[in-house]
Structures are given as structure tokens and as C-alpha cells.
Amino acid sequence: MTQSTNTADQLLLKAEYLNKKFSISTGRGFKKLSYYAVRDLSLEIKKGEIFGLVGESGCGKSTLGSMLLGLQKPDSGSILFEGKDLTNLSSSKLKELRKDIQTVFQDPYDSLDPRFTIRQIMEEPLIIQGIGPAEKRTEIILSLLDRVDIPSDFLSRYPHQLSGGQRQRLCIARALTLSPRFLILDEAVSALDVSVQAQVINLLLDLKEQLELTYLFISHDLSIVKFMSDRIAVMYFGRIVELADKHELSRNIRHPYTKALFLAMPEPDPDIPVEVNHIEAGVPSLINPPGGCAFHPRCPYATDRCRKEAPELREISEGHLVACHLACEPIS
Template structure:
């Protein structure tokens, strides 16, 4: 028998993460909850990228924001280097925040339009009390150089940059405190294809140079396949399948994953792919279906799918699926 090799502990471990938003009536009563994220669990290894994909509104961005406690979690835990982030407060949480940063989907709205770029890059250092004025300026100039800008951009305002340039500046700001993990919330979704490739290549170069880990939230499966080591597929707030990237793309198991992959264009006019078109609309997260959340649109639905919630099943190393077809 081959020797047993112990898997290294993950940099970040998400366990049973939940985020429910209360829905208020006209009198201020809570009449229900939108289950944006419901019992999501996955690991991110050091120096690797975990891609999170799914349709718009499935809970991908909410997952990323809740992990960083930008949104207060409803339940579950997030272990960063073995410490539960949700139990930390005050100085302990501030210390962890330096190592967990975020690149927002819209970098323009996340920057103060009245502040120059130099101040935007120095602000994280100022908040965490790192360095004097001269050291902060030198760090800002170093960050500009790292993401492909020159010193003359230091005194410009956000509106003087294009979308791709602002996205690179958002990445520079996230790097200011030397983080270990960055949550990238659809960082290339609003960019042209040529600009997308520049940002993706920059992310990969910085990952190799600085040994960064990423949670990469996106809906473009081609981009996710290019940058990710592991991929999780979300539907209506639940993680229905996750696997190493090539394994997921070559052997998808969940019907929803198969339908997503069937929509990816093939860059060869002679190759035809069978398109799986789902019927109906995505159910409301305020009133999710009973049993399997995907049963209302699944072409392979069973009777038990309508009443019984499927358990998570491990079918191969690192490949997990939540579907009755495999149980």
C-alpha cells in the first residue's frame, strides 16, 4: 500500500455558513427570511484559488462578504488558520482583517470619488497604523508599480481611469496590507475580453509572487476554469457540487452543473455540444422548494427529490455532490 499522506490544513475552512436576510412587513414585523446562503462548506488551501460559480442571485457574492464579516453571519463558522473568525472581536478581529481583503465587483463605487488614488492606497495603512507619512507614500508608489502604473498616477482621481485600470487599482488597495487571502467578487465581469485577460494574468502573477490565496466569485466558467484549482457550484444559496477544476469540467455530476457547462461556447465550429436548457425560473429564496432546491427545474427529478433534502456525497477525492441520483 502507498504511504498515507496527510492533507495539509486549509488556510480557510468554511463550515455550515448561513446568511438569512429578514423580510419586514409594513408594521415592522418579520414575516420571513431570504435564505441567501444556506449551509455552505468548503476549504481554500494556501496558495490556491477556489472558484465559486452559479447564476446571478444564487448567493456567491453574499458568501464572500459574509466570510469577511462585511455581512453579519446567521450561522456556521469560518476558520482562518484554525481560528473561528466569527468569534473574534476588537483588536483580534482587526489583526485578522489585515490578512483577509476583498476586490469588489464595481471598483469605482468602492472608491471615494473625491479622494486621489494615492490616498485610496494609503488609507488601509493609515487605518491600521502602519508606517509614517513617508513610508505610506512609498508603499502606495510600490503598489502602483506592482499593478502596472507609474508615479504620475498617484495624484489622479478614480474617474480618470478606465474600468480595467480601476480594477487593477482595487487589487492594489487589497494588497496594501500584505494579505494572505483575497476575495475577488466578479472582478472581470464588467470588462472587455482583452482587459479581462490582463486582470486575470495579473492575479496569477501576484499569486505566484506573493503566495496569495483567492476566493474567486464569477459566472464566466471559462475564466473560472483558467484561474481556479478547485470549483464550487452554487444554486439558490446551496453548494450543490464541488471538485478539482479539471475533474468538475470533465466529469460533472449534478444536473445543474451539467446545464451550466453545456452553455459554455466551444471555440470550434465543427464541434457540437448538446445544450441542456432548464425549464422554469429560479425559485424565490424567500420561499425555497421543499426537498432538493433544484427539483423544480431538474430534468431527472425523482419523487424523493420533492420531499427529501439530498445529503452531501463524496464520489472521488475532493469531488462532492448533493444529489439523490448518486445516493
């Protein structure tokens, strides 16, 4: 493992004022409409932590993930990974940096080339990064497959010959081939069956300890995010609306949206009824975003101020950030 020098507060990644805008063609007079997928978003991820990111579909979680990976360039803002700004690196520098930042996606079926053998899948990143010779690559591959519990005689098999859980473990092993320090797990366990999901979650937690990794764990499933993460950010409409330590977040929810997400999670217990949710379902139109606080059309507590003025994300207690005008008192 590469051990970097100690920097202030062990910050691994710092993103500031990220904006990402997408355009869609309406077909009417070739007019283009645009909307922000991520807007003025800032976050810091510390070394060795699991940073959880939750939100409904379309809130910009995956766009944020792909910007942090360097797959998409933000329209404005900066992403500092250990002091280097990802947004204005040349492609060769970015390739160098990809060794450090890797990803695992939701669907192992879609993210493995069906015509590659397991060896080819595992070897490709090593070849691209010029790591060799072949014997060394084989050694790396075998040790990683062993870590994720895939038998070494699977090397000449194809992805379709693996089960869903094995495929996702293979994706994790592939992400680890270049000894990254930061993994972005974008819904990495969402497509798995519960019994397999538990195995993969435990594997991820073990690997994090053994290899001193840092995770960004993106999911729509609050109970898994809460189980996995140290700190949790709740995203709504391209912005972070609440960010706190997971213990703080379970004791002291301040944003009505976070509250609603918690209430909507069905508990696996017949004696806990599904709570009557006090917010409207569905994210409002991204193209005509509501003015003021983006959450106000769904918020039961919205005031005139919420309709006019967008709240800033501010710290209400140590490490607990909320973007809500009414965040001063806890939600009843």
C-alpha cells in the same frame, strides 16, 4: 511576506455549517418573511490555491464572500481562518485580521472614492492599520503601483482620470497594501472589456505566484472560473451542490445543475451550436423554497425521492463532492 507555521494539510480557511438568513418586510400587517441566502454551507480553502465559486445571481455567492470577509456575521456556523474563528472576534481583533483578508469587487467605479486621489485611496488602509511613517507608506504604495503597472506620476490623479482597466488594477493594488494572504475576488473581472479582462486575469495570476496568495474567485462566468481556479464549487440556492478539482469537473460532471451551467455557456466558435438547455431558466423563489432538493423543479432527472428528501453533499470519489441523489452514475 509573513510565513505562517505549517499546519495540517495547509488549510487556510475552514467554514462549517454557515447559515445566513435575511428578512424582508411584506408591508402586509408588518409580517416579515425570511429566506436563507446561505444554508448549511461548509467549505475548506487550502493555502495557495485558487478556489472558484460559480452560480447564478441570487444563489448566495456574494453573501458567502462577505461572511468570509467578516463584513456580515453568519446566523450560525463557524469560519476558521488559520484556526481563529471570525464569527466571534471582537471588532479590534477583526480589524487585525482584515490585514490578512482583503477583497476586490466587481465595479471599480463604485468601489473607489471619487474625491480621493490615488495616493489617498492607497494610503487609507495603511493609516487605519497604523502603518507608518509617511515615507514608508509612500514606499509601499509606489512598489504596489509598479506591480500593477500604474505609473507613479498618477499619485495625485483621481479615479475618473483612469481607464476601466487601470481602475480595477488600482483596486487590486489597494487590496494588497496590507500584504494580505487571502483575497476574495467577487466578480473582479466581470465588468471589464475582453482585452482588459485578459490583462487583469494575467496580473492576478502573476501576483498570486509572486506574493504567495490564496484566492476565492467568485464569478458567474464558468469559462473564466475554470481558467483561473484549481478547485471549483458550484453553488445553488445557498448551498454547494458540486465541488471538485477543475480537471475532474470537466471530465466527470455529476450534478445536473453543473451540467446545465456548462451547456449554457456559449463557446466562441461558430461551429459549436448553443446547446438546447434542458433546464428551466431562473432560480425559484427564495421565499417559498421547493421542498426536497432545491433543484428538483428544474431538474430533468428528478424522482419522487428528490421532491421529498434534500440530498447531502457527499464525497463520491477523492475530492469530488456532489449533493444529488442520482450522483452515482455520470450524467449522459
